[in-house]
Amino acid sequence: MASTTPKTYIVEHLDPELGPWSELEYIAIAKESEQNGAKFFLSSLPPAFKVPEGLKAVPAFTAETRGVEEIYANDKSRVCLLDPAAKSDLSPEDGDKFDVFLFGGILGDDPPRDRTSELRKKGFEGRRLGPIQMTTDTAVRVTRLVVQGKTPLDKIGYLDYPDLVFNEHESTEMPFRYVKGADGKPIMPERELTTKNIITMTPPPVQIHPPLINSANPWATTIQDLERLFLCPSTGAVTTRTSIITTAFPHDPSKHQYAFFNPTTHASTRPDPQPSIAVTDPSQTASLNTLGYSPLPLETYLSYIKEITTRHLSPPTPSSSSSPETISKLTIKPFIISVTGTPQQVADSYRLVSLVSSEVPVPLHVEINLSCPNIPDSPPPAYSKSALLEYLFEIRQAVPEGARVAYGLKVPPYTHSAQFRELIDALDEDAGNGESEVSFITATNTLGNCLVLDQEGKQVLPGEGLGGMAGSALHPLALGNVKCIRALLDERKGTLGHVSVIGVGGVMDLGGYRRMRKVGAEVVGVGTSLGVKGLSVFAEIEEGVDGVW
Ligand SMILES: Cc1cc2nc3c(=O)[nH]c(=O)nc-3n(C[C@H](O)[C@H](O)[C@H](O)COP(=O)(O)O)c2cc1C
Known part of the structure; x- marks a missing residue:
């Protein structure tokens, strides 16, 4: 039976720090979730994590210190883990089967801890989003297009490794897959396209843990x-x-x-x-x-x-x-x-x-x-x-x-x-x-x-x-x-x-x-x-x- 429960997108963020790129990506996810009647959670947040004002301001957003295992302890079957190692690709039918879509593993650890594989072992069912790495906001956007918009994964218009042009002298190739917007350009968080300042927040926050x-x-x-x-x-x-x-x-x-x-x-x-x-x-x-x-x-x-x-x-x-x-x-x-x-x-x-x-x-x-x-x-x-x-x-x-x-x-x-x-x-x-x-x-x-x-x-x-x-x-x-x-x-x-x-x-x-x-x-x-x-x-x-x- 088709699920009528609003969709929830969850990004696990285990790092006390929040880089400026991630902040912009999260704000983009929160706003798009809001526009599409969905919710957006950051879960497993360390206590030292400071939620940026721009994110707090979006009603669809929730900051959670609990992990997904705890939040959905009794209801794992509603949760779909987006997992590059899963056996099948995400499909529009998954929008009927699952209400919660989980993106595991924004981790501070280096070398990265494979949080996705930890979640996989805990029994969350997985789906793939394709072979090319996406930014976090792109991964959520693609998931939403598939499960809410009912567009099959291979029918979405993508742009792979686009050039980000700062001015006539400076540009850089972005090493990710993006969704193509109506204007033919990659969809990115607002300020990414317009200013190089996004690479840093001004002023930089102080992130010290333990405090x-x-x-x-x-x-x-x-x-x-x-x-x-x-x-x-x-x-x-x-x-x-x-x-x-x-x-x-x-x-x-x-x-x-x-x-x-x-x-x-x-x-x-x-x-x-x-x-x-x-x-x-x-x-x-x-x-x-x-x-x-x-x-x-x-x-x-x-x-x-x-x-x-x-x-x-x-x-x-x-x-x-x-x-x-x-x-x-x-x-x-x-x-x-x-x-x-x-x-x-x-x-x-x-x-x-x-x-x-x-x-x-x-x-x-x-x-x-x-x-x-x-x-x-x-x-x-x-x-x-x-x-x-x-x-x-x-x-x-x-x-x-x-x-x-x-x-x-x-x-x-x-x-x-x-x-x-x-x-x-x-x-x-x-x-x-x-x-x-x-x-x-x-x-x-x-x-x-x-x-x-x-x-x-x-x-x-x-x-x-x-x-x-x-x-x-x-x-x-x-x-x-x-x-x-x-x-x-x-x-x-x-x-x-x-x-x-x-x-x-x-x-x-x-x-x-x-x-x-x-x-x-x-x-x-x-x-x-x-x-x-x-x-x-x-x-x-x-x-x-x-x-x-
Ligand atoms: C012996 C001594 C030397 C200090 N030297 C400095 C210093 O070089 N620079 C500074 O900003 N504060 C200095 N402080 C101040 C301390 O950093 C701290 O601000 C102040 O002592 C209050 O903290 P406390 O009560 O834990 O000592 C010094 C404090 C002490 C006791």
């Missing part, structure tokens, strides 16, 4: 530190200590120090000028520091990243230690490169990172640190709208057309609404009428001008003893900052709604992680607690999270 990272700090200084952080399975990205292009910060161990302290008693560790992991009294959960920036220039960090990724992401050989699974996870683990300097230096840093990004197999992001409280006579620029605008203007000049490296700002803790306004107004003004180019805000850095007196009443740090405070004593202020910044970004949806917040400040354990997520942090950073506990802080949080990030 737990180290913040920029002294325990991310050396190549050994960075390698350990890169290999740590409980974190989703590595942040480098802040560096300056071509400049080694003049680190002076007699002036630049840090200590951990108990925020109630002020019992503290001896100040340490070396960026080493100190094992301390567990009640010393706060930190105070007079450090400036890394004694190593940006170029050194970029060479470290090249070295680490070459060592761990080259194709596995019998002697290499990384399995293909580890390699595929690590290739989506970004390095967030923390930089600072004058607006010109920061723009040049961005240019350099952009250049290097094409030479390394992992995503690179730039975090512009505008918030260190410890530089004499240099107030953190992020407290001032005009200073922020100078940076935002210069960096804009450095951003290329097309593919680009995501960038964000590291901001200090703000303590009243006028300070938040300086930030938001600067971002808004920089964005003009369009979407801001900024991808993320990292809040917060340390709180300046704090003083710790030990149990004998002596200041713990050198000089005036004043320094940037962090750790548990900063946590309530950092939470408040993340909450306010998220709300203010959301208030300006069109220009700033897409900006992610990386929440940092006093996250010492699972409780801190959860609180940060609750107030709107998409990703959570850890500084002081990494110094206190070492890498085990990440494993501890991951264990507590128990899969529910």
